[in-house]
Amino acid sequence: MRMKNVVSVVVPCYNEQRCLADCLQSIARQSVKALEVIVVDNNSTDNSVEIAKKFGAIVVNEKKQGIFYARNRGFNAAKGKIIARIDADSVADVDWIKSITETMRDRNLVAIGGISYTYELRWLLPLAIAVHAIFNRFHEKRLYGLTVLYGFNMAVRKNVWKNLEQQLDENCINEDIDFSMQVQKHGKVLRSSRMIVGNRLAGIMNPIKLIRYWKADGESAKRIKKELGS
Structure with missing residues (x-):
């Protein structure tokens, strides 16, 4: 039986011409197709918009x-x-949308996250996934067990998003952590080992991003601890 197309894929984009085509190609090759692919152009000055249109994506500004x-x-x-949601510099596994659709058949789930690997090490996939799994465990332990739904690989129900949007803090240093904290107030979330994307090494090892995330983690940990009342 053919699976119904119910998933909208959103790709935020700012000057991603070097990697956007690979991302959109991976979405086009999915075993279960997306209902739509939306590329959000955030004031790009390169050829990102042209690339998005070439792949038939809906471009919003x-x-x-x-x-x-x-x-x-x-x-x-x-x-x-x-x-x-997937980042423009990430590449989705061929069954990414299929895994999202099947996992979200559990009506108790409001949102899910997946696992990732370093794209340049895809020839050694088990090791690449293991490295990211170790990081995730360390990260979530630092955040008092919060299940973090990373923006490069996550999904949420549309009806939940409508209620969630107004609860999010635009001034939060790390929007992923804020999203994860707030969405879990609406119901069950989990990380699925079937929902896989590859992240490029350049994005992972960007020193500016690493410093930003480390700072954000510290602030987020304080916030979570305060909410837990400990």
Whole structure:
């Protein structure tokens, strides 16, 4: 039986011409097709928009700079019952959408995250996934067990997003952690080992991003501890 297309894929984009085609190609090759692919142009000055249109993606514009605003613009434009997000420099496994659709058949789930690997090490996939799994365990332990739904590989129900959007803090240093904290107030979340994407080494090892995430983790840990009352 053919699986129904219910997933809208959202790709925030700012000057991603070097890697956007690989991302969109991986979505085009899915074993279960997306209902739609939405690329959110966040003031790109390169050829990102032209590349997105070449792949038949819906291009929407967000003039307010920042991933928080680009994500929200894309999620609000989505028509699917499930909204999946992937970063422009990531590559989805061929069964990525299939795994999202099947996992979200559990009506108790409001959102899910997946696992990742370093794309350049895809020839050694088990090791690449293991490295990221170790990072995830360390990260979540630092955040008092919070299941973090990373923006490069996550999905949320559209009806949940409608209620969630107003609860998100545009001034939060790390929008992924804020999203994860708030969405878990709406119901069950989990990380699926079947939902796999590859992340490029350049993005993972970017020193500016690493410093930003480390700072954000410290602030987020304080916030979580306060909410837990400990």
